[in-house]
Amino acid sequence: MHDDNLLMKTELSVSEITTLIKKTLEEGFYGLRVSGEISNFKPASSGHWFFTLKDSNASLSAIMFKSSTWKVNFQPREGDKVVVTGSLDVYAARGTYQMKCETMEKSGSGEILALLEERKRKYDAMGYFASGRKKQIPTKPNRVGVVTSSTGAALQDILQILSRRAPSLDILILPATVQGSSAALTIANRIRQANHLLLCDVLIVGRGGGSLEDLLPFSEDAVIQAIYESEIPVISAVGHEIDWALSDFVADLRAPTPSAAAELVSQGILDIRQKVENISLTIRKSMVHTLQLLEHRIPSTTAMQQSIAHLVERREYLLANAGQNMLLAYREKIEKSSQRVILATRELQALSPLAILARGYTLVFDSQGKPVHNREEAKVGEHIKLTFIDGSRKALVEE
Amino acid sequence: MSFETDVSRVEEIAQKLNASDTSLEESLALFEEGMRLSKKLEKTLSEAKSRVEIVLGDESDNAEITPFE
Numbered sequence: 057m058h059d060d061n062l063l064m065k066t067e068l069s070v071s072e073i074t075t076l077i078k079k080t081l082e083e084g085f086y087g088l089r090v091s092g093e094i095s096n097f098k099p100a101s102s103g104h105w106f107f108t109l110k111d112s113n114a115s116l117s118a119i120m121f122k123s124s125t126w127k128v129n130f131q132p133r134e135g136d137k138v139v140v141t142g143s144l145d146v147y148a149a150r151g152t153y154q155m156k157c158e159t160m161e162k163s164g165s166g167e168i169l170a171l172l173e174e175r176k177r178k179y180d181a182m183g184y185f186a187s188g189r190k191k192q193i194p195t196k197p198n199r200v201g202v203v204t205s206s207t208g209a210a211l212q213d214i215l216q217i218l219s220r221r222a223p224s225l226d227i228l229i230l231p232a233t234v235q236g237s238s239a240a241l242t243i244a245n246r247i248r249q250a251n252h253l254l255l256c257d258v259l260i261v262g263r264g265g266g267s268l269e270d271l272l273p274f275s276e277d278a279v280i281q282a283i284y285e286s287e288i289p290v291i292s293a294v295g296h297e298i299d300w301a302l303s304d305f306v307a308d309l310r311a312p313t314p315s316a317a318a319e320l321v322s323q324g325i326l327d328i329r330q331k332v333e334n335i336s337l338t339i340r341k342s343m344v345h346t347l348q349l350l351e352h353r354i355p356s357t358t359a360m361q362q363s364i365a366h367l368v369e370r371r372e373y374l375l376a377n378a379g380q381n382m383l384l385a386y387r388e389k390i391e392k393s394s395q396r397v398i399l400a401t402r403e404l405q406a407l408s409p410l411a412i413l414a415r416g417y418t419l420v421f422d423s424q425g426k427p428v429h430n431r432e433e434a435k436v437g438e439h440i441k442l443t444f445i446d447g448s449r450k451a452l453v454e455e
Numbered sequence: 456m457s458f459e460t461d462v463s464r465v466e467e468i469a470q471k472l473n474a475s476d477t478s479l480e481e482s483l484a485l486f487e488e489g490m491r492l493s494k495k496l497e498k499t500l501s502e503a504k505s506r507v508e509i510v511l512g513d514e515s516d517n518a519e520i521t522p523f524e
Contacts, residue, residue: 206509206523215507224500229509229523249510253518329500332462335469336493342472343486350479 071148078146081153086143090155091163092116094136099125107132109140109155117154119145128160129298130267137163165268172275176302184284185305191289193309194257195324199226201256201288203246206231210264210293210314217318222325228256233273234263240276247282247290259286260317261303262293274301283307293317413445458499465492 068076092109099105103122108115118140120128132138140157147154161169179185200218204210206229218225230246233239243261250259261283263274273279274294283290283306292307293314294300304310311317405411413419420428421441428434434453442449468489471477477485511519 219505222500222505224505226505227507227523228520229507231509246510249518255510255518255520325500328462329497332465332493332496332500335465336490336497338469339465339472339486339489339493342469343482346472346477346479346482 070151074146074148074151077153078148081144081146087141088143088155089139089141090116091137091139094132094138095134097132097134105132109138117152118142118157119154120157120160124158124160130162132160139163139166162268168268168272172302175275175277175280176305179280179302179306184280191308193289193291193320196328197225197257197321197324199228199256200321201228201230201250201259203230203232203243203250203259203261204263204314205234208234208264210262213264213313213315214260214318217315218322221319222322222329225322225325230255235266235270235273239273240278243273244276244278244282247279247286251285251287254288256288258321259288259290260293260311260314260321261290261307262311262314262317263295264314265296265299271295271299271301274303279303280306291317291320410445413443419443458496461492461496465489465496468492 090109092111095108095110095115097105097107103125105120105125107118107120109118110116120140120142138160139162140155141159142155142157145154145156146152183189202211202214204214211229215227218227228250230250232242232246234243247259247261250256261274261279263271271294274292280302283292283303289309290307291309291311292301292303293311293316294303295313297312309320311320419442420434421443422428422433422435423439423441425441428440434440436453436455438453440451440453442451468485472482472485472489507523508520509523511521
């Protein structure tokens with residue numbers, strides 16, 4: 057009261073009053089928990105977050121520095137209902153005050169997390185999470201069961217990865233509601249159904265990312281119990297890498313995401329594919345190697361070619377020679393023959409009746425053209441033909 | 456032959472082919488067999504069309520299974 061009176065009587069500069077306000081607000085308002093709705097959320101490139109917290113009647117400027125934002129396990133969005141802790145901070149130059157936030161969680165998440173922690177402790181104590189009872193995930197499954205929403209992105213991711221990495225792997229989809237109050241029961245039913253009918257040799261149970269509440273079905277008693285009782289090895293694949301659900305602890309294997317679960321179940325098959333490819337490559341290499349070794353043992357083909365060429369050349373030469381000889385012999389023979397022809401012709405010419413006629417003799421033929429050799433054949437009173445060297449005359453035999 | 460025995464046979468063939476005392480005739484026969492088997496295995500692993508099915512009924516002892524999509 058005394059101070060108030062003093063303040064009212066004193067004239068203060070803007071700086072003085074601001075300093076007083078800063079002192080009063082910062083020393084009087086710390087260790088606060090404030091709930092409200094996020095609006096005007098602006099993440100700066102520096103890593104700090106600027107936003108306004110509001111409810112139906114009031115709003116409060118807020119800032120969260122980079123040193124604190126990394127601890128927040130979700131990405132704040134417009135309209136998110138959150139609880140922040142921190143203190144008030146006065147910015148003298150502008151005459152404004154704001155909430156400097158140290159932590160941020162979604163409204164109600166504190167209770168949910170506490171509940172989950174308690175449930176986790178309970179099942180842990182009951183031995184549900186014991187590493188000794190984890191089943192081996194088959195390295196080369198024949199059919200993989202997927203318990204998830206048949207319309208969710210998680211299923212598409214899983215199908216896409218499996219068809220790329222292990223196209224031979226059969227897939228059985230066990231559609232389940234993965235969000236809301238009925239979700240836990242449908243998920244648990246699908247796990248039981250797969251077991252009852254022994255429909256597959258490994259089960260992926262999961263969904264894509266979502267809020268803490270969205271993922272809650274995977275932490276419900278029904279799901280925990282069904283996974284615990286499953287004869288088929290179960291891979292829990294809930295949300296993103298930072299998300300978790302109690303199904304992660306009771307399952308035989310936790311995959312950070314549904315895609316990662318698909319990669320895990322197809323790894324063995326992918327490994328064998330690569331192994332077969334490698335062996336096939338090895339076989340081809342060793343065959344090439346064997347052939348190369350053998351090739352070295354065969355005498356050089358060029359040397360062989362040369363000797364063959366040499367042989368052929370020699371024979372060609374001989375052949376050409378023989379040809380030449382033949383031609384010569386042939387010519388010689390023709391020469392000789394023509395000599396003989398000339399001689400024979402001469403001889404013939406000497407013997408020719410024409411030659412005799414040329415010497416003045418005459419050939420005599422009777423009327424029938426027969427040669428007349430003697431006196432008797434030339435009958436008196438008949439005509440005969442006398443042939444001279446230059447022609448013939450008809451004559452009559454008189455006596 | 457089963458998948459597993461095929462894989463071990465191909466491995467065995469690769470080993471024999473690497474051995475220096477294998478004759479050419481034997482090598483060729485082994486090579487042919489190895490390539491045939493590994494092609495078959497690769498085909499089984501990468502080309503075989505998998506069945507994608509979905510369970511319709513939700514009773515645990517009577518499920519109707521049909522192809523998905």
